[in-house]
Amino acid sequence: MSQAPATENRFVLSDYYKTQLKEIAYQGEFRAETFATKFRFFFLGFLVIFATLGLVSGRPVIEFYFQLAAILVLLAYNFIVFYSLKKSGNYLNIFKFLSSFLEISLLTFVTGYSAYTQKNPSLVYAAPMVYVYFILIALASIRNNTKTIIFALIVLFIEYAALTIVFFPQMSQFNEKLKGMSDVFKPQFLEADGKFNLVNADPMGIFLILLYMIVTGGLILYAIVNTSRTTQEQADLISNTEKQAILEENMRLGMELDVARQIQAMVLPRTEELVQVKELEISARMDSANEVGGDYYDVIPHEDGTIYIGIGDVTDHGLASGVVMLMTQSAFITTLQAKTKSLRESLKSINSILFSNIHIRMKDIRNLTLSLFAYKDGVFTTAGQHETILIYRHALKKTEIVDTTDHGMLVGLTESIDEFIHEHKIELGLKDIILLYTDGATEAENTNREQFGSKRLVESLEKHSNLPTTDAIIEAIYKDIYGFIDGMQLYDDITVMVMKRKV
DSSP: OOOOOOOSOOTTOOHHHHHHHHHHHHHHHHHHHHHHHHHHHHHHHHHHHHHHHHHHTTTOHHHHHHHHHHHHHHHHHHHHHHHHHHHHHHHHHHHHHHHHHHHHHHHHHHHHHHHHTTOOOOHHSSSHHHEEEEEEEEHHHHHHHHHHHHHHHHHHHHHHHHHHHHHGGGGGGHHHHHHSSSSTTTGGGTTTTTOTTTTTTOOHHHHHHHHHHHHHHHHHHHHHEEEEEEHHHHHHHHHHHHHHHHHHHHHHHHHHHHHHHHHHHSSOHHHHHHHSSEEEEEEEEEEESSSOOOOOEEEETTTTSSSSEEEEEEOOOSSHHHHHHHHHHHHHHHHHHOOOOOOOHHHHHHHHHIIIIIISSOOOOOOOEEOOOOOOOOTTESSSSOOEEEEEETTTEEEEEEGGGOOOOBBBBSSSOOGGGGGEEEEETTTTTEEEHHHHHHSOOOOOBOOHHHHHHHHHHHTTSSSSSHHHHHHHHHHHHHHHHOOOOSSOOOEEEEEEEEE
C-alpha cells in the first residue's frame, strides 16, 4: 500500500545534532561569562589605581570615596556572579545583561558625579568616554554574545545621551577655551608644570591608559580566538561523530534488511512449485521499494486438488511491514491446515491472528488489503478486499475488471470483519488470463509525476496476452512499467501475478 515519500533521511540524527549545538552555544557563553567575571577583577583593580592617582593628584576626597563606593558595589556583585557561576549556570542569561548594565551605569554615574563636583563638564566628553567605551567593548566582546553587545550599546547610548543633555549648557566656557588655544599640539594642560589628573593626557596617565588598553586588548583577542576555536572543534567533533553514527546505523540496518529480504524471499512460492500446478500456468514477481517489501502473494496446492492463492499489501514498507507479510503467510497456511471450509472462514481467522499480533504485541497500527482465491475445475472463488481483478477473456479479446471493494475490508484494522466478507465466483475459460497486482504497479510515477494507472496496466495485459508463456507476459508488463517511470525511484513495492488456464 503506497505511502508518500519521506522528505528527510530517517537516519540523520537531526534532534541530537540540534541539542548538541545548543549545548555548545550554552557552554561557550558560560565560559565567556566566567572569563568576563575574572576580567572584571582586573578592570576593578585598574579603577582603584585610577581613583587613587586622582586623589594623589589633588582630586577631592569625596570624589575618591564616591568612586571607591561604586567600585565596591561592582566588586561585591562580581563575587556573587563568580560564586553563582561556579555553583550553577541557571542564572547565566540574567548575569549577561545585568553585568553589562551595572558596568556601564556605575561608570557613567561616577563620570557624571565627577563632572558635577569639579564643575568640569569636559569630563563627560573627554577621557572617560574613551576608556568607558573601551571597557564596554572589552566586556561585551569577551561575552561573545551579539544580543548582549547590542543591549550594552543601547544602555551606553541612553545613559551618555542623558549626561550630554544635562551638561551641554555648561560647555560654552569649555568651547571658548578650545578656540582660544594657540598651539593645537601643545594645549595648555600639557605644559611642563601642569598638574597630574587621572583623566588628562599627562604622560603618566597616558602610560597607564595605554597599558590598560594593551592588556585588555590581549585578553579580548585571547577570549574570542579561544572561544571560536573551541566551538569549532566541538562542532567538528559532533559532525564527525554524527557521520560515523549514521554510517554505522546504515550498515547495521542494511545487514538487518538483507537478512529480512532473504527470509522474505524464502517464503515466497518458488518457480518449481508453480510449474507443478497442472490446471494453471502461474507466474509472479515482486520488486521491493529499496527496502523489505510489504506486499504478499502465495500459491498453495491443497490435498483435495484445490489451488489456494493469496495477494495482499501491507501499509507502508520496510522491516515491520515485512514482518506483517510473514505473519499473513503463516496465518493463511495455518487456516488451510486446519481444514477451513471456506475462504470466508480463512479471512476471519487471519484477521483475528493479525489484529492480536499487530495491535497488542507489535503496538502498531499497520493493516493490509488481502484477497484470497480458491481455484478448482475452472472456477475461481474469491473473498477479501484488494485491488481490482483483471480477467482477460481470450475468446472476446477483451479485459474484464472485477472490483473487490464489496468482497471484504482491510485485514488487521478491527477485531472482527465477519460481516464485511463475501465470496464471489469467477468462471475462467480456456486460455483466459487473470492478472493480480498491488497498487505499486498502478501508482508508479514518471518524471512528470504521472501514475502508470490501471488503464495502462489493462492495455499492457491486452498487448502482451498472446505471448507464449506467463513468464513472458509478466516480463513484458514490468518492462512497460519501468519504461514509463523512466528511472524514477520506486516509492512502493510492485507485485504482479499472472495466471492462465491451461486445461
